[in-house]
Amino acid sequence: MDDKNKKTLFLTDIGTGLESILQQETNIQPENMLIIQGYSPVISHPYGDIMRSIILAIYQENIEEIFVVGTRDKRNDSTDIQSLLISENKGMKNKLNTVDYLFKNCKPEFFGSSVREWLDVSEDAAESIKKSMEIIRRHPLVPDYIKLHGLVVDKKGELATVHR
Structure with missing residues (x-):
């Protein structure tokens, strides 16, 4: 080529x-x-x-x-995305708990061990x-x-x- x-x-x-x-x-x-x-x-x-x-x-x-x-x-600054999501939508806390459960118990499908780690871009x-x-x-x-x-x-x- x-x-x-x-x-x-x-x-x-x-x-x-x-x-x-x-x-x-x-x-x-x-x-x-x-x-x-x-x-x-x-x-x-x-x-x-x-x-x-x-x-x-x-x-x-x-x-x-x-x-x-x-x-x-x-x-790239550290931001607590989970707290931000909860503050933007009060019903989000239960959803985040459910997704965190999936992260902890459904590996290897998910990257990271929590919603926070998955969404974190501060690395x-x-x-x-x-x-x-x-x-x-x-x-x-x-x-x-x-x-x-x-x-x-x-x-x-x-x-x-x-x-x-």
């Missing part, structure tokens, strides 16, 4: 302006960039929706390289990226030839490499 048909997949969070920063820093043309966005670049389950999208993209879009990209910003961006890279690298359906990179973008738009 010639270079102009090679596509690169970016797993990113929903930070604004990331696409142009990544294009500029990686010299990859927009038509060769495929982007999967989430609230954070965390793959919470090796057989979940995000990983499914990555695998389908690899085979259907001729992906040869994957970048897992996170940002360091205020969204260090580099650590989240490393964990996602590890899930991609170890997945049995991801070919060995896939090049995998981790990047963190700071508030100034500067990139730092994350090493496995």
Whole structure:
């Protein structure tokens, strides 16, 4: 396959302006960039929706390289999401207790041990990226030839490499 048909997949969070920063820093043309966005670049389950999208993209879009990209910003600040949910909706407490029960008793279907852990995005961006890279690298359906990179973008738009 010639270079102009090679596509690169970016797993990113929903930070604004990331696409142009990544294009500029990686010299990859927009038509060769495929982007999967989430609230954070965390793959919470090796057989979940995000990983499914990555695998389908690899085979259907001729992906040869994957970048897992996170940002360091205020969204990474520790927030007690469970308390926030309860304060927004008074009937939510019983629902959260039910879901917490499922997390504790229905493993391995759920990532984490509680709703709080599952929804928490306060983990260090580099650590989240490393964990996602590890899930991609170890997945049995991801070919060995896939090049995998981790990047963190700071508030100034500067990139730092994350090493496995």
